[in-house]
Amino acid sequence: MASIRIIDEGTKKQRYQVTYEQKLNDKGYRKRRSKTFPIGTPLKEVKAFQRKVETEYAMSMGVDLAYMDITVNTFVPLFMEHCKAQMSPSTVRTYSQSINSKSIGIMMFFGEQKLRNITTADVQCYIRFLEKQKKKNGEPLSPKTIINQTYVISAMFEYAMRIGYIERKVNPCQYVETPRRIQKEVDVYTAEEANQVLHLLAEGDDIMLYFAVNLALGCGCRRSEISALKIQDFDFKRNLLHISRARVYGKGGDSEKETKTKSGKRVIVLPSGISDVVQKVIKYKLKCQNRANGTYQNSDYLYVDEEGKLLHVSTITNRWCKWLTKHPEVRKLNFHALRHTYCSLMLSYGIDPRSLADLMGHANPIISLNTYSRSYMETKQGYVQTLNKALYAPVDA
Secondary structure, eight states, X not given: OEEEEEESTTSTTOEEEEEEEEEOSTXXXXXXXXXXXXXXXXXXXXXXXXXXXXXXXXXXXXXXXGGGGOBHHHHHHHHHHHHHHHSOHHHHHHHHHHHHOTTTOHHHHHTTSBGGGOOHHHHXXXXXXXXXXXXXXXXXXXXXXXXXXXXXXXXXXXXXXXXXSSOOSSOTTTTOOOOOOOOOOOOOOOHHHHHHHHHHHHHSSOHHHHHHXXXXXXXXXOHHHHTTOBGGGEETTTTEEEEOEEEEEETTEEEEEEOSSGGGOEEEEOOHHHHHHHHHHHHHHHHHHHHTTTOOOOOSBSSBOTTSOBOOTHHHHHHHHHHHHHOTTSOOXXXXXXXXXXXXXXXXXXXXXXXXXXXXXOSSHHHHHHHTHXXXXXXXXXXXXXXXXXHHOXXXX
């Protein structure tokens, strides 16, 4: 395998470096090498070098170039092994579902076709097929689902091209037309409803759900981030929370990884109320530890059960859904809507888009504004009314 990294990114000295492996002898000994390209070298040239060294490595390890006749059915297991080495368990699981689905899967549609024979027209035909399919409730597949299926096919071709299984300069998915993604308006709680939720949870006995909801409503944390929080992530002196990791579900249980994106690593300013909640969780853990008579599994993690064991990520959603059924007075929204509520409220209170994107872990402020356009429109209307009063106020005689 060969990887590309950027040196001095964002500066005038920005350049690319390719790190790759070479086989040294018949005993299988390998050595990692790297090549740094001059400033201004086009990325296209760098990727061409990456494909070249990967092909050379594959041939040195005994990859038969007759694999150029490889079918999709034969190539998929090789592609999935590559994915397992490069991606998180949850992403691998998503790819596997896209490939193996009996109704809309890539294997089902392309299985016996040779990779090198699949054209842009073939992929476009698959997209048209997906547009005619129905979900179990009778509704058509969403544009997002169709785009995701196309993305997995594209990833398969990129890998096949890089490793030398097919000789092709252009990915056949590059020029296909996919349906336009429909930006749904998210449903959120009002400030009054959010306040009601927190008060009701405070009166209950599920301190871990109370902890999770506070982090989602008061900090905009994802459930994967909440379940990975440790005591040292909180800076109580400065009221800050450092988000740097997440827990995701996969075969064999949950696993820990870095945040969803690079921008997901962030520092959040804590409302003082949440600091109090976290202190309660710490006291709860100490109480459980004293009660366990030496059997408590002590760790720095906060989202744990009475025995100190890490709770599964899914328990956050499960407990939230059960709690909602017990409280019919609360409008039923999914747990992720609490993160949406945080963002919507911050916009309505006048936060600037760049600061909000930093707090949410969004790479681009446009993501925040597109998702929460209604809340931002209310903010803009308030600003315009302020301007209106300044411009058209009566002049004193």
